[in-house]
Amino acid sequence: MNEINAPVVIVGGGQSGLSAAVAVREAGQAAVILEATDRPVGSWPRYYDSLTLFSPAEYSAMPGMPFPADPEHYPRRDEVVGYLEHFAKSLDVEIRTDSRADSIEPDGRGFIVHTASGAAIPASAVIAASGSFSNPHRPVVPGHDDFAGQLLHSADYRNPTAYAGKRVIVVGAGNSAIQIGHELAQVATVTLATRQPVKFIKQRPRGKDLHHWLKSTGFDDLPIDWLSPALTSTFVLDTGVYRHSLDSGALDRRPMFTAFNADGVVWSDGSREHIDAVIFATGYRPSLNYLRPLGALDTDGMPLHVGGISTTRPGLAYVGLEFQRSFSSNTLRGAYRDARHVVAPLAAYVRDAVTVIGL
Numbered sequence: 054m055n056e057i058n059a060p061v062v063i064v065g066g067g068q069s070g071l072s073a074a075v076a077v078r079e080a081g082q083a084a085v086i087l088e089a090t091d092r093p094v095g096s097w098p099r100y101y102d103s104l105t106l107f108s109p110a111e112y113s114a115m116p117g118m119p120f121p122a123d124p125e126h127y128p129r130r131d132e133v134v135g136y137l138e139h140f141a142k143s144l145d146v147e148i149r150t151d152s153r154a155d156s157i158e159p160d161g162r163g164f165i166v167h168t169a170s171g172a173a174i175p176a177s178a179v180i181a182a183s184g185s186f187s188n189p190h191r192p193v194v195p196g197h198d199d200f201a202g203q204l205l206h207s208a209d210y211r212n213p214t215a216y217a218g219k220r221v222i223v224v225g226a227g228n229s230a231i232q233i234g235h236e237l238a239q240v241a242t243v244t245l246a247t248r249q250p251v252k253f254i255k256q257r258p259r260g261k262d263l264h265h266w267l268k269s270t271g272f273d274d275l276p277i278d279w280l281s282p283a284l285t286s287t288f289v290l291d292t293g294v295y296r297h298s299l300d301s302g303a304l305d306r307r308p309m310f311t312a313f314n315a316d317g318v319v320w321s322d323g324s325r326e327h328i329d330a331v332i333f334a335t336g337y338r339p340s341l342n343y344l345r346p347l348g349a350l351d352t353d354g355m356p357l358h359v360g361g362i363s364t365t366r367p368g369l370a371y372v373g374l375e376f377q378r379s380f381s382s383n384t385l386r387g388a389y390r391d392a393r394h395v396v397a398p399l400a401a402y403v404r405d406a407v408t409v410i411g412l
């Protein structure tokens with residue numbers, strides 16, 4: 054098989070990769086999904102145990118398959134895993150599990166995808182849908198090598214069991230930070246360390262879930278360039294529980310500490326405190342190292358693209374980047390819309406190649 058009649062290779066078997074596969078098939082092309090783990094359900098099984106979606110079932114559905122629950126129900130982590138597993142089985146695409154893309158190199162108008170297990174897979178086009186969970190972001194804080202306590206990222210947090218009775222700091226002001234902080238505060242003494250005050254947004258304004266308003270006003274799908282940075286900054290969706298947790302002092306909040314020492318941290322007022330564990334809930338960066346040989350990334354490892362279409366390499370696109378095109382990019386409800394957008398030019402690129410070469 055040469056690179057022209059090769060399939061479109063999709064790296065990542067999460068909701069973004071599965072949505073991309075639907076769009077590729079609709080465009081009349083063959084698709085192969087490469088998934089590093091043993092099942093095509095994305096990173097959901099590795100999120101913390103108590104995770105409950107902030108988007109209700111009605112706004113957590115993949116293309117053509119409603120989420121099997123009351124539309125107003127907020128699904129739990131394992132419900133999403135089951136749903137995606139079922140969705141993946143319904144697709145007419147080859148899914149290769151335990152196949153990690155290691156590097157991708159150009160091959161004429163197409164590509165060769167090299168996997169960690171040594172396979173070399175020809176691709177007419179590539180869609181990078183590998184998420185960001187395997188690339189947790191942790192800010193550099195002076196003294197962090199000296200700290201003798203437990204230092205982890207929220208990517209490694211599962212449940213509060215190991216923290217009972219401990220003194221814990223959770224760093225961050227987003228949904229994960231406050232959910233984990235609130236959960237831990239039931240069994241431990243917890244401070245949320247943030248650079249800015251926590252900004253809340255009501256989960257159910259006027260008695261309807263926020264997603265209803267995002268959709269009905271068209272906000273969800275507005276081009277990202279139209280939104281001011283204030284609208285895409287970090288908000289915590291809240292029914293009132295998390296605000297109460299902070300207001301009541303059950304969950305303490307302080308400005309970010311300035312340094313670690315062996316025993317704990319130095320707070321911004323110069324005071325020192327013994328700390329058992331620090332959990333960074335400070336987000337993620339796209340996990341795209343396998344694209345480095347293509348020159349598709351900037352020096353920080355971020356993809357060079359417009360709306361998910363690579364600006365450096367024809368035939369390469371992305372699905373699942375945060376704010377890739379709109380507020381709903383990188384959500385269960387938004388991935389397919391972005392997938393369709395990037396697949397249209399990719400499919401044209403593949404068809405052009407066939408015409409050029411006269412196959």
Ligand SMILES: Cc1cc2nc3c(=O)[nH]c(=O)nc-3n(C[C@H](O)[C@H](O)[C@H](O)COP(=O)(O)OP(=O)(O)OC[C@H]3O[C@@H](n4cnc5c(N)ncnc54)[C@H](O)[C@@H]3O)c2cc1C
Nearest residue numbers: 065067068069089095096106107108154183184373384385
């Ligand atoms: C705590 C939390 C709560 C969230 N809550 C919601 C919510 O309520 N509603 C909502 O819509 N969204 C929510 N999201 C956002 C988003 O829907 C999820 O992050 C989702 O998992 C992103 O899907 P994805 O397919 O883009 O990436 P992932 O789920 O990370 O999937 C990427 C897949 O690619 C695989 N992979 C990675 N590298 C390679 C490689 N080199 N080769 C092959 N495979 C590879 C991984 O194994 C993984 O299976 C939440 C996110 C988090 C972190």
